[in-house]
Amino acid sequence: MKPTNLSLRRQSKPVCQLCDYILRQPVQRRRFLTSSTLYKTSTPRQPQPPHGLYPRLVARKSTSANPETFNSTISGHSSTQHASEVSIELEKASNLVQAILKSTAIPTEETTLSALRACESAAHLLTDLNQRPNNASSSLSTNPTSAVLGLHPPPDTTTAQTDYLSSLAYSLLKHPPVYITPSILSAYITTQSILHRPATFPEAFSLYARKPIPKPSTSPIQYRTQSTTAVTAAIPSPIAAAALSAAIAARSLPLALSVIETSYRAPAFRRAKLLRKALPPLVGATLAPVAAYTLASQLSMYQNTMDGSTATMIAFAGILTYVSATATIGVVAVTTANDQMERVTWATGMPLRERWLREEERAAIDRVAGAWGFKELWKRGEEEGEDWEFLREWIGVRGMVLDKTELLEGME
Numbered sequence: 112m113k114p115t116n117l118s119l120r121r122q123s124k125p126v127c128q129l130c131d132y133i134l135r136q137p138v139q140r141r142r143f144l145t146s147s148t149l150y151k152t153s154t155p156r157q158p159q160p161p162h163g164l165y166p167r168l169v170a171r172k173s174t175s176a177n178p179e180t181f182n183s184t185i186s187g188h189s190s191t192q193h194a195s196e197v198s199i200e201l202e203k204a205s206n207l208v209q210a211i212l213k214s215t216a217i218p219t220e221e222t223t224l225s226a227l228r229a230c231e232s233a234a235h236l237l238t239d240l241n242q243r244p245n246n247a248s249s250s251l252s253t254n255p256t257s258a259v260l261g262l263h264p265p266p267d268t269t270t271a272q273t274d275y276l277s278s279l280a281y282s283l284l285k286h287p288p289v290y291i292t293p294s295i296l297s298a299y300i301t302t303q304s305i306l307h308r309p310a311t312f313p314e315a316f317s318l319y320a321r322k323p324i325p326k327p328s329t330s331p332i333q334y335r336t337q338s339t340t341a342v343t344a345a346i347p348s349p350i351a352a353a354a355l356s357a358a359i360a361a362r363s364l365p366l367a368l369s370v371i372e373t374s375y376r377a378p379a380f381r382r383a384k385l386l387r388k389a390l391p392p393l394v395g396a397t398l399a400p401v402a403a404y405t406l407a408s409q410l411s412m413y414q415n416t417m418d419g420s421t422a423t424m425i426a427f428a429g430i431l432t433y434v435s436a437t438a439t440i441g442v443v444a445v446t447t448a449n450d451q452m453e454r455v456t457w458a459t460g461m462p463l464r465e466r467w468l469r470e471e472e473r474a475a476i477d478r479v480a481g482a483w484g485f486k487e488l489w490k491r492g493e494e495e496g497e498d499w500e501f502l503r504e505w506i507g508v509r510g511m512v513l514d515k516t517e518l519l520e521g522m523e
Contacts, residue, residue: 194240196236197233197236197237197240197272200229200232200233200236201233201237201272201275201276203229203233204226204229204230204232204233204276204279205275205279207225207226207229208226208229208230208279208280208282208283210226211223211226211283211286211289212282212283212286214288215330215331215332216288217288217290217325217327217332218288218289220290220292220294220295223283223289223295224294224295224298226283227280227283227295227298227299227302228298230276230279230280230283230302231298231301231302231305233276234276234302234305234306235305237269237272237273237276237306238305238306238307240269241269241273273306273307273308274308276302276306277302277303277306277308277311280299280302280303281303281311283299284299284315284318285318287323287325287332287334288325288332290322290324290325291318291319291322293347293350296315296316296319296346296347296350297347297349297350297353299315300312300315300350300353300354300357301353303357304353304354304356304357307357307360307361309354309357309358309360309361309363309366310363310366312354312357312358312366312369312370312373313366313369313370313372313373316346316351316354316370316373316374316377317373319344319346320337320339320344320345320346320373320377320379321337321339321344322337323335323336323337324336324337339377339378339379340378340379340382341379341382342379342382342383342386342387343379344377344379345377345379345380345382345383345384346373346374346375346377346379346380348471350374351370351374351375351471351475352475354370354374355367355370355371355374355475355478355479358370359478359479359482364479364483364498364501364502367479367482368479368502368505371472371475371476371479374475375469375471375472375475376469376472376509380471381468381469384468384471385468392438396438399431399434400431403427403430403431403434404423404427406426406430407422407423407424407425407426407427407429407430408423408427410422410423410426411423411426442463443463445467446463446464446466446467447463447466451474452473452477453477453480453481454477454480454481454484454491454513454514455473455476455477455480455506455511455512455513456473456511456512456515457473457510457511457512458507458510458511458512461510465510472509473511476506476509476511479502480502480506480513483498483499483502484499491514492514492516
């Protein structure tokens with residue numbers, strides 16, 4: 112039996128149906144299909160993102176896959192933004208200070224404080240930038256394009272900015288028409304402490320006590336001299352303590368001693384303490400006899416065993432004796448207290464009045480000795496070196512003793 116045409120056609124088909132399928136496709140659509148391709152034909156095709164979005168998705172995916180690269184990118188962007196904020200604040204502070212320096216009028220305290228606060232704000236940002244592990248300075252060495260565009264300061268720019276900001280505050284303080292008030296001095300000390308530039312503190316204290324005071328409503332500006340022993344010339348204790356802390360942090364022994372000389376050891380400081388702390392008790396002691404006599408006369412009315420005047424005098428003498436004895440014991444207790452002393456004590460024979468007047472000075476020197484000496488109690492007294500010997504001699508000249516033998520650990 113002859114095969115039909117249909118059977119002939121069936122026999123003429125290739126053995127591999129896949130090849131037959133490929134040959135039937137147009138030329139431009141022919142491609143080799145692997146087994147994995149065949150398995151995926153049943154999966155719906157995902158929509159492609161819009162043009163330009165896919166590269167960003169790939170970049171984001173690769174960045175998230177590498178945490179170090181991602182953190183470096185974020186840190187670099189943050190440092191760049193922070194450096195820009197520093198430049199803005201620095202320019203603001205410069206404009207405010209330059210406006211005062213170029214003006215021929217006497218600036219108000221609010222104007223000067225605004226300029227110093229701008230310097231303080233820039234100092235905070237600049238110090239924060241210097242303390243960052245990935246600051247703008249280090250980014251410059253790895254990113255030349257950013258350096259060309261000015262996005263990052265060169266390695267020495269932060270130091271130059273710090274010096275410039277410090278000189279801005281210093282020039283403002285030295286400007287003759289600027290009257291230095293306690294608030295202005297405090298803002299200056301704070302700004303320089305943030306910048307770690309405490310070298311001008313002794314001069315700033317000297318300007319506070321000696322700088323001529325401008326007379327208002329005078330053109331050209333006239334000045335009057337300031338008394339260095341006046342109460343207003345005394346450096347406030349909180350400001351002196353802040354300046355001493357900055358000097359100790361800078362590890363400069365001459366600077367720390369200069370701060371003490373121009374603040375705690377100044378005659379104005381002692382006079383201010385005498386008037387502010389000793390005057391109220393002295394006034395009370397002056398009024399005590401009057402109050403005692405008034406109270407005694409009232410008490411004499413409650414008895415009938417003796418004459419009224421006699422009873423008044425007896426009560427007056429008793430009250431006054433009690434007040435005097437109690438006040439004397441209190442003064443001795445205050446002036447001879449030594450629990451607060453650690454390494455620096457008074458030399459034998461120092462008057463009690465002198466001890467009380469100079470207690471802040473002794474406490475400041477005690478802080479310096481504690482900062483430069485050993486922290487361990489059992490090692491105190493074993494310090495050596497030129498600085499330590501100089502400090503010991505400097506303290507001894509001023510009526511104090513460093514590491515008195517009977518006060519050392521184990522030498523009681």
